[in-house]
Each structure stands twice: as C-alpha cells, then as structure tokens.
Amino acid sequence: MLTNNSLLCLRKLFLSFSIAFNFISLFPSVAFASYPSVSELKDVASTDWAYEALQVLIERYGVMTGYPDGTFKGDKPNGMASLRPLTRYEFATALNEVLQQLEELIAEEKISVESEDLSTLQRLRRDFANELVTLESRVDKLEKRTALIEANQFSTTTKLTTLVVSGATGGGFDGDNIVGVTGDEITTDDPNATLFYRTTLAFNTSFNGTDALVTWLEIGSNGIDDNTGGFLEPTFGSVLDYSAKPPVEELGVSRLYYTFSPSERLNLTFGSTLALTDYIDTNSYITPSFLNFSTLALAQNYILFPIQGLGAGAAVEWNPVERIKVKAAYVAASADEPSSDNSSFTPGIFPIGYILYPDGESKGGLFGDPYQGAVEIEFTPVNPVIIRFQYTGGEILGKRFDVVGANFEWAISERVAVFGRYGYGSYNNTVFGDINPNYWMVGISFPDLFVSGVISGVAVAQPFIADEIGDATQTNIEAFYNFPINDNIRITPLVQIITNAANQNSNGAIFSGTLRTVFSF
Known part of the structure; x- marks a missing residue:
C-alpha cells in the first residue's frame, strides 16, 4: 500500500517539475533559452508503457488530468480516437497532477493505493529523472527572477514616471542697459551663461482603472532668474516656462488632485494643488513647454492667466457631442491661508x-x-x-480682472501645421488706470522635419499690448528643433529674440540661446 509519507516524498520531487512546465508553457521564449527544444526530446506516444500506466492510474483511482474525459485529446479521423503524443514535459505535469490528487484522496480517507501502483510510480520517477533535474534548475532561476521583479515592483496601483528638464542658456543684449516696465534699471552688462534644471516625480494612482490620484513632486533651479530671458525681462513672459513654474530650489508638491469620470462624457477633478493651464488654453503644437516652445509668452496666452501659480480648486471637462468640449476650472492660489497682505510675496501672482x-x-x-x-x-x-x-475672471491684490481669449490650430498636412492665440483683457484701477491689454501670437510647426519624431516650430508673440505701459510693444520670437535621441531622451536647441523688452523703446534687442535636454522614464 502507498502510505501518506511515501506520497509526500514523491509529490515533493514532482512539484517543481510541474511548476517549471507551467511556466515554460506560458513563457517558452524565456524558459527554453540555452536549453534543448521540446522537439529535440522524445515524445511519449499513446502506445508507450508510461502513457498506458498513467491512464490506468487515472481510471483506477478516479483522478483526472488533461481534459474532463481523462485523455489528452488529438485528432479523431473517421470517428476513431487517435491520441496525440505528449512531450516529456507535458507527461511529467500530468504525472504530478495524478500524484497530487491521490494524496488529497488519501488524506480524506476516500481511497487506498495498491502496492503495485507504488512500484509503477517509482519507475515513472526514475525514467523521468533527467527532465526533473533540468527543470528543477530552471525553476530555481525563474524563482530568483520572479523574486527580483516582486522586490522592485513599486506598487500594484501606482505608476511612477520621472521627468528631468535641464539645459544651458546664455545670451546678451544690444545697447547700454536694460530697464524694466517702470524704467528701473535691471543691468548694464550681459548676463553670465547659466545651467538650469527641473525634476518632476509623478505618482499616478488608480483604484478602479477609470480614476486617478495624481501627485507631483518637483524641484527646480533659481526660478525666473536662472535663464537669460527671465533675468533681462521678467515681467511680460520672456522667462523659460519650466523655470517659472516649479518650486524654487526646494522639493515641493506641484500637483495633488483626484480625477474621475462619473459618466463616459464627463470628467471631474478636484484637489489642493492644481494649475489652470493644465486644463484651459492648451494647444497641440504649443504645449507642453518642455517639448515645444519654452518662452512663457508663447507657451500660453499671457494675459489670460494673471494667476500663474498653483492653488486649490476643481475642474470639469464635458464632451456633450463629438465635436464639442466644454471645460471649466477654478483655482484659489492662497486657499491654505485664512488671511494675507502684501507685506510678503503672495504665491500664485505673477x-x-x-x-x-x-x-x-x-x-x-x-x-x-x-x-x-x-x-x-x-x-x-x-x-x-x-x-x-x-473666458477667465477673478481678483488679484484686491482688484478685478476679466479676459477673453481664442486659440486655434490647423494641421495643414502631416508635415505642416499653423496655430495662434488672441487675448483681450480688462484690468481695473491699476497704477496706470483702467487698462485693456491685448495679446496675440502665431506660429508654424514642422513635425518630423528631416527626421521622424522631430518636433520643431517658429512663433512670434506680443504678450502685453497696452498704450498706458511704456512707449513701445514687446515682441517675443522663438525657434526650436526638438530631436529624439531615443524614446527617453530628447535634445532641443532653441533661440529666443526679444525686442522692445518691457514695452520700452530704449531697450535694445535681447538674444539668447538654450540647449535643452529632457529625460523621461
């Protein structure tokens, strides 16, 4: 009779055999690397003693392996059963399954096993000993690989992506000095070349597959002052967009919100840290700035967002019909402060x-x-x-503003697209009186220029047209060529030109060049 201890010993021997076969069946390209293929091993035909012996065990003890009828199937010409040969790996798996079921039946005291069947099982084990040793070796390696994957898995619900924007920038200006909007002198010398950086860690968590809890941690270099344009003209959007936006020189939360879809055409977002520019006034050929135009006055409609920073709020996106989308958003830049005054910098106001x-x-x-x-x-x-x-409206520093805008894009062909923006605003009771500034920009994009995957474009903008401020109108021009090194690295040389900076005719032209590198993974 076959005792429980005997069956347990046999089962341990065959267990790793079965595990290995199951993995091999799922991942043959991995499992069989550097080992003989199944086709090189002798199959177990339906006429072999081992095949017949296993069938006897299945029938005698009422255990089942393979298909519900206890066979391994095959073609049935002329209505006659003709079972196909088994590979030695398939046979070993079937043998292990029979052994496992026998053990369960004995444990439940439902059967007793004859001694001759124990001899049959021992012979089967000896005849398949070589395959068992080989598969045990593979199981060890596969278990180590699986453990490594599990140990390095970040989360089953959260995906971590990383973005690193870095680069070198330098430039200068014509004339003797550069003055600001109010005539104050900014510098008399060309600025030194600088290095800038911005790093973003984005955690995207989904609980049901249709929602997302988004958390960004960001750190950047010296904000507006880390690049030539931002240093020489900080007021009307000549700064590099990705330099102005992240927390300055310290790691901080730059996005924290939850978004979900109560219906197929409706998406809702709310959170303590979000940005209006993520939802309003986007454009396929302009945003995001780390891939397209770097100049803030080109990356967005400058007068549309006097509150440039982050804040608590909510956003709604509704797609009532196929060709129409409606978006709405609200942000309070100092939502976490019960009171404030102008004695210190108010976050969010540009x-x-x-x-x-x-x-x-x-x-x-x-x-x-x-x-x-x-x-x-x-x-x-x-x-x-x-x-x-x-349309946008709100209050900054105790005063009301209202702005309307328009944004268009037209893909003329696969290789050429044009785009543009316009804005008209009303700012009441400013130090210059009631003003109605205008904004416009136009540009052209050349996807896949010379090389597949390239993003390139040229654009010009006048960010703040107001007769009450200065004696000229500032103009910003940028050209860039974004070249993919591979799926994770892109390098972009870009040139910026600013004329009549800060709406001052006395300012000579400002020129700057930047070599931007973006790593994403």
Whole structure:
C-alpha cells in the first residue's frame, strides 16, 4: 500500500517539475533559452508503457488530468480516437497532477493505493529523472527572477514616471542697459551663461482603472532668474516656462488632485494643488513647454492667466457631442491661508500683478483673493481644425480682472501645421488706470522635419499690448528643433529674440540661446 509519507516524498520531487512546465508553457521564449527544444526530446506516444500506466492510474483511482474525459485529446479521423503524443514535459505535469490528487484522496480517507501502483510510480520517477533535474534548475532561476521583479515592483496601483528638464542658456543684449516696465534699471552688462534644471516625480494612482490620484513632486533651479530671458525681462513672459513654474530650489508638491469620470462624457477633478493651464488654453503644437516652445509668452496666452501659480480648486471637462468640449476650472492660489497682505510675496501672482497693483492686498482663503475661474469651449468644425474660446475672471491684490481669449490650430498636412492665440483683457484701477491689454501670437510647426519624431516650430508673440505701459510693444520670437535621441531622451536647441523688452523703446534687442535636454522614464 502507498502510505501518506511515501506520497509526500514523491509529490515533493514532482512539484517543481510541474511548476517549471507551467511556466515554460506560458513563457517558452524565456524558459527554453540555452536549453534543448521540446522537439529535440522524445515524445511519449499513446502506445508507450508510461502513457498506458498513467491512464490506468487515472481510471483506477478516479483522478483526472488533461481534459474532463481523462485523455489528452488529438485528432479523431473517421470517428476513431487517435491520441496525440505528449512531450516529456507535458507527461511529467500530468504525472504530478495524478500524484497530487491521490494524496488529497488519501488524506480524506476516500481511497487506498495498491502496492503495485507504488512500484509503477517509482519507475515513472526514475525514467523521468533527467527532465526533473533540468527543470528543477530552471525553476530555481525563474524563482530568483520572479523574486527580483516582486522586490522592485513599486506598487500594484501606482505608476511612477520621472521627468528631468535641464539645459544651458546664455545670451546678451544690444545697447547700454536694460530697464524694466517702470524704467528701473535691471543691468548694464550681459548676463553670465547659466545651467538650469527641473525634476518632476509623478505618482499616478488608480483604484478602479477609470480614476486617478495624481501627485507631483518637483524641484527646480533659481526660478525666473536662472535663464537669460527671465533675468533681462521678467515681467511680460520672456522667462523659460519650466523655470517659472516649479518650486524654487526646494522639493515641493506641484500637483495633488483626484480625477474621475462619473459618466463616459464627463470628467471631474478636484484637489489642493492644481494649475489652470493644465486644463484651459492648451494647444497641440504649443504645449507642453518642455517639448515645444519654452518662452512663457508663447507657451500660453499671457494675459489670460494673471494667476500663474498653483492653488486649490476643481475642474470639469464635458464632451456633450463629438465635436464639442466644454471645460471649466477654478483655482484659489492662497486657499491654505485664512488671511494675507502684501507685506510678503503672495504665491500664485505673477510679476505683472505687482506692477499693476503695487499697493494691493490679498485676502487668502478658498474663495478669497487671489482666485481665478475659467471656462473654455472647444469646437472642431473639421478634423484638422480646432478652435477654442475662453473666458477667465477673478481678483488679484484686491482688484478685478476679466479676459477673453481664442486659440486655434490647423494641421495643414502631416508635415505642416499653423496655430495662434488672441487675448483681450480688462484690468481695473491699476497704477496706470483702467487698462485693456491685448495679446496675440502665431506660429508654424514642422513635425518630423528631416527626421521622424522631430518636433520643431517658429512663433512670434506680443504678450502685453497696452498704450498706458511704456512707449513701445514687446515682441517675443522663438525657434526650436526638438530631436529624439531615443524614446527617453530628447535634445532641443532653441533661440529666443526679444525686442522692445518691457514695452520700452530704449531697450535694445535681447538674444539668447538654450540647449535643452529632457529625460523621461
């Protein structure tokens, strides 16, 4: 009779055999590397003693392996059963399964095993000893690989992606000096060349596959001042966009929100840290700035977002019909501060706010100043053309602003596209009086120029057209060529030109060049 201890010993021998075969069946290209292929081993035909012996065990003890009828199937010509040969690995797996089921039946005291069957099992083990040794070796290696994968798995629900933007920039200007919006002197010398960086760690967590909890940690170099354009003209958007946005020289949370879809055409977002520019006024050939145009005045409609920073709020995206999208968003830049004043820097307000309202005061709070709400309607009259209309309004430093804007893009062909923006604003009770600034930009993009995967373009903008400020109108021009080294690295040389910086005719042209490198993984 076959005892429980005997069966346990046999089962241990065959268990690794079965595990290895199952893995090999799923991943043959991995498992059989550097080993003989199955075709090189002798199959177990239905006429072999081992095959017949296993069939006897299956039938005698009522255990089942292979298919529900206890066979391994095959072609049935003329209605007659003709079982196909088994590979030695398939046979070993079947043998282990029979042994496992026998053990379970004995443990439940449902059967007793004859001694002759024990001899049969021992002979089967001896005849398949070589395969067992080989497979045990493979199982050890596969277990180590599996353990390594499990140990390095970040999370089953969270995906971590990383973005590193870095580069070198330098440049200078014509003339004797550079002055700001109010005529104050910024510098008389060309700035030194600088290195800048921005690193983003993005954690995207999904609980049901249709939602996302988004958390970004970011750190950047010296903000506006780490690049030539931002140093020489900090007021009207000549700064590199990705230099102005992240926390300055310290690691901080730059996005924290939860987004979900209660229905197929509706998406809702709310959180303590989000940005309006993630939802409003995007453009396929302009954003994101780390892949396209770097100049802030080109990356977005400059007068549409006087609150440039981050804040608490919510966003809604609704797609009522196929060619129309409606978006709405609200952000309060000082939602975590119950009160505030102008004695210290108010987060979220860009320098133009302090130029217009030097004596203004903020209130703070979720519904207090500074805050901004925005609505956008996106219309696609024909597939290559997209038009967006926006309205934004809010308060900064105790004063009201309202702005309307438009944004379009047109893919003329696979290799050429044109795009542009326009904005008209109303800023009341500024230090210059009630003003109505205008903004415009136009550009052309050349996807896959010379090399597949390239992103390139040229654009020009006048970010703040207002007769009340200065005696000229600033113009920003940028050209870039974004070249992919591989799927994870892109290098972009770009050139920026600024004329009449800060709306001052006395300022000579500013020239700067940047070599931007983006790593994403």
